[in-house]
Amino acid sequence: MPEYVEKASDMGPQFRVPMTRKRRAAAARRGNQGVASGTVRRHGWRRTSADEQLLEFAGAFGAITLRHAAEYFYGGVWETARKRVQFMREAGLLERSDNLRWAGTVVYPTASGMAAAAAPGLPELRALVPSEERMLHRLLVAEAALRMRARGVRVVAERQMRAVERANDSGQAAETFARFCGVAVAGSPAAGEFGVSVSPTVDGNGRARWFGVPVGMAGELHWPDFTAIVGGRIVAVEMEITHKERWRMLQVLRGYKLSIEAGHVAQVLWEVTPDVQMQLEGRRGADGWDDGLLADLGFLESGQVPDWSVKGRPMVVRAAQGRDEGVRYALSQKTLPPSLRCSYRLWRQWLQVWEQDASALEFEEWLMRPRTMTQLRAMSQ
DNA sequence: CGTACAGTGTCTTACAGTAC
DNA sequence: GTACTGTAAGACACTGTACG
Numbered sequence: 001m002p003e004y005v006e007k008a009s010d011m012g013p014q015f016r017v018p019m020t021r022k023r024r025a026a027a028a029r030r031g032n033q034g035v036a037s038g039t040v041r042r043h044g045w046r047r048t049s050a051d052e053q054l055l056e057f058a059g060a061f062g063a064i065t066l067r068h069a070a071e072y073f074y075g076g077v078w079e080t081a082r083k084r085v086q087f088m089r090e091a092g093l094l095e096r097s098d099n100l101r102w103a104g105t106v107v108y109p110t111a112s113g114m115a116a117a118a119a120p121g122l123p124e125l126r127a128l129v130p131s132e133e134r135m136l137h138r139l140l141v142a143e144a145a146l147r148m149r150a151r152g153v154r155v156v157a158e159r160q161m162r163a164v165e166r167a168n169d170s171g172q173a174a175e176t177f178a179r180f181c182g183v184a185v186a187g188s189p190a191a192g193e194f195g196v197s198v199s200p201t202v203d204g205n206g207r208a209r210w211f212g213v214p215v216g217m218a219g220e221l222h223w224p225d226f227t228a229i230v231g232g233r234i235v236a237v238e239m240e241i242t243h244k245e246r247w248r249m250l251q252v253l254r255g256y257k258l259s260i261e262a263g264h265v266a267q268v269l270w271e272v273t274p275d276v277q278m279q280l281e282g283r284r285g286a287d288g289w290d291d292g293l294l295a296d297l298g299f300l301e302s303g304q305v306p307d308w309s310v311k312g313r314p315m316v317v318r319a320a321q322g323r324d325e326g327v328r329y330a331l332s333q334k335t336l337p338p339s340l341r342c343s344y345r346l347w348r349q350w351l352q353v354w355e356q357d358a359s360a361l362e363f364e365e366w367l368m369r370p371r372t373m374t375q376l377r378a379m380s381q
Numbered sequence: 382c383g384t385a386c387a388g389t390g391t392c393t394t395a396c397a398g399t400a401c
Numbered sequence: 402g403t404a405c406t407g408t409a410a411g412a413c414a415c416t417g418t419a420c421g
Contacts, residue, residue, distance in 0.1 A: 025392080046392060046413095080394065082404075104403085 033092030035115040045087040055117035059109045060157035061142040063130040066105035067324050072146045102326040102344045121180045123163035136330045141225045141239045154181050154229040161211035171208030178210040184232030194232035201259040215255030222255050233266035240272040260314045271320040273335050280317050281306045
């Protein structure tokens with residue numbers, strides 16, 4: 001005797017579909033939503049450690065794309081990523097949005113999902129629906145963090161830093177979290193292992209800051225987009241894709257300079273668009289090299305073309321790049337001159353032509369070369 | 382009461398196929 | 402092209418039973 005399930009339909013009043021194993025499992029997931037979903041049998045799914053890691057990361061960084069999920073959490077297997085995300089959605093742990101075509105599917109945890117990923121030692125975060133305007137920046141940050149994480153580097157999201165620094169103490173909560181993340185706090189195991197010692201920056205009120213970077217006269221805090229803990233030391237990562245006013249940028253750079261001198265931040269890694277790169281590094285002028293802000297502050301030699309092959313500089317600048325195709329597209333649209341901006345679809349066709357061309361140039365440089373557009377127009381006719 | 386083991390059902394995964 | 406569904410194979414967890 002087969003089981004049936006009643007299903008509403010716009011084709012008629014109701015019709016009955018056989019209760020297959022799939023449908024039973026989906027019904028179980030929907031009937032067992034919440035923090036504990038997937039922890040025991042009969043919930044219609046069992047959560048895996050990859051699922052929990054995804055929830056934790058997406059919660060800390062705000063959102064990731066389904067492509068990121070596949071690449072960094074499910075061994076590059078698209079089908080598995082899609083299925084796991086669907087399970088977590090039915091279980092009420094994850095939400096998805098496909099409002100931004102270029103981003104594909106973007107996923108972020110619900111309040112239950114955040115709670116499910118909570119682990120001892122990690123700061124508690126509230127669920128947040130990511131805003132669409134800031135999505136490119138958010139996904140670029142997440143992607144850079146995922147790449148580092150894949151190399152075994154511990155990363156701390158801005159939200160996590162803010163959460164621990166919000167504590168109403170003189171910095172103990174942040175210090176505890178820094179130790180937990182492997183920062184070489186004096187006397188910690190990491191300090192012994194790596195033979196280094198990291199101390200906090202002291203802000204205007206005499207309070208130790210382990211993650212926030214004090215800037216300006218009033219002593220506000222600047223937050224890196226994320227922090228990587230490399231060999232016990234703190235590397236601040238800044239994903240700058242919008243040109244900041246000079247005074248604002250200087251303020252941030254001066255803040256970092258003090259933190260670096262305090263033995264707090266070991267290095268600042270700037271991943272930037274060409275306009276920001278010029279602001280930081282300077283540019284070729286009529287008679288030699290015109291200094292940028294980094295030379296003004298003594299992070300680069302004055303009047304010289306920056307040489308990034310020198311290792312161990314406290315400030316490093318490199319071009320922001322997306323690996324995810326959609327992220328790459330959105331970034332491309334930001335850096336290309338208006339006349340070369342186009343739809344996602346057309347952009348992908350151009351990218352294919354570039355790949356076949358096996359040009360030594362980067363895609364954007366290739367596109368800006370005068371004869372490329374003529375060539376592309378000729379092909380589309 | 383504890384252990385070993387077979388039987389059974391549950392869950393994951395990859396592949397093939399379908400809908401829009 | 403993207404998202405979803407169905408299926409088969411295998412891994413795994415749970416249950417019941419036999420046995421000491």
